[in-house]
Amino acid sequence: MAPLPVFVTPRCPVRTTLELVGGKWRLLVLHQLGAGPLRFGELRRALPGISEKMLVQELRLLTDAGLTQRHNYGEVPPRVEYELTDTGRAALPLVAAAADFGQHYLSTLQGEGPPADQPQ
Amino acid sequence: MAPLPVFVTPRCPVRTTLELVGGKWRLLVLHQLGAGPLRFGELRRALPGISEKMLVQELRLLTDAGLTQRHNYGEVPPRVEYELTDTGRAALPLVAAAADFGQHYLSTLQGEGPPADQPQ
DNA sequence: GGTAGTACTAACATTTAAGTAAGAAATGGC
DNA sequence: GCCATTTCTTACTTAAATGTTAGTACTACC
Numbered sequence: 347m348a349p350l351p352v353f354v355t356p357r358c359p360v361r362t363t364l365e366l367v368g369g370k371w372r373l374l375v376l377h378q379l380g381a382g383p384l385r386f387g388e389l390r391r392a393l394p395g396i397s398e399k400m401l402v403q404e405l406r407l408l409t410d411a412g413l414t415q416r417h418n419y420g421e422v423p424p425r426v427e428y429e430l431t432d433t434g435r436a437a438l439p440l441v442a443a444a445a446d447f448g449q450h451y452l453s454t455l456q457g458e459g460p461p462a463d464q465p466q
Numbered sequence: 467m468a469p470l471p472v473f474v475t476p477r478c479p480v481r482t483t484l485e486l487v488g489g490k491w492r493l494l495v496l497h498q499l500g501a502g503p504l505r506f507g508e509l510r511r512a513l514p515g516i517s518e519k520m521l522v523q524e525l526r527l528l529t530d531a532g533l534t535q536r537h538n539y540g541e542v543p544p545r546v547e548y549e550l551t552d553t554g555r556a557a558l559p560l561v562a563a564a565a566d567f568g569q570h571y572l573s574t575l576q577g578e579g580p581p582a583d584q585p586q
Numbered sequence: 587g588g589t590a591g592t593a594c595t596a597a598c599a600t601t602t603a604a605g606t607a608a609g610a611a612a613t614g615g616c
Numbered sequence: 617g618c619c620a621t622t623t624c625t626t627a628c629t630t631a632a633a634t635g636t637t638a639g640t641a642c643t644a645c646c
Binding site: 358359360361362363364366367368369370373374377412433436437439440441442444445446447448450451454 | 567571
């Protein structure tokens, strides 16, 4: 994954994608935002297990990379919304493909354990 | 990513996918094998920068997870081929989506540096 | 006999990702 | 005055991923 500031090696498209949305959380963040803008806290609650530090960090990186946009309403207590940019929406087919494959894979593990959750 | 042996949390499909094909190399391995079976050494040469240790490790993990198949011809010098299983082929749309998004993203960085490589 | 190729394995080191915990600023409600 | 809420920062620690180096077994070739 890319360190800050975002630098993408202008080489293999697959590697570029991995640098942008690799890691444990970024695809899940994009998936959540695919349904519409969300506040920071809504996003945190929608991603069980993520720490505030990671969410801040990943949102900043996605925003720096141009996949998300930050709206600060300047209110107190703070109110900040995040939403996908056009570039971020261009990643939604990737998110969908990841969800599809995961679902397919889980379905091949016939009957071991409970069925899959909804994507987070 | 999953430690060996492969264990997939039967939960979110996106997380499942990340555990299976997350990391720096697995999508690239699948992409290579998408075009047909390859020998270990061919795969290594097709993935500049990968170490033998990583390639062995990732191939074993993909094979344990059922995405690839290993054929040992039992010859000397050794001759081993890897190819996708049906489950592995089910991941090819994900690889394609990753390549598409990477290409799209690189095209939005208009004119900075040389054009993208072919996917590896 | 020495060298090269092949597909590995093992021990170790380094780098990167992720997690934990505490706190800050500003306001509203009690 | 005290506590809660919200978004975010900082310092620190742990865990995981990846890299490096060396070595193995067997054969072919010069």
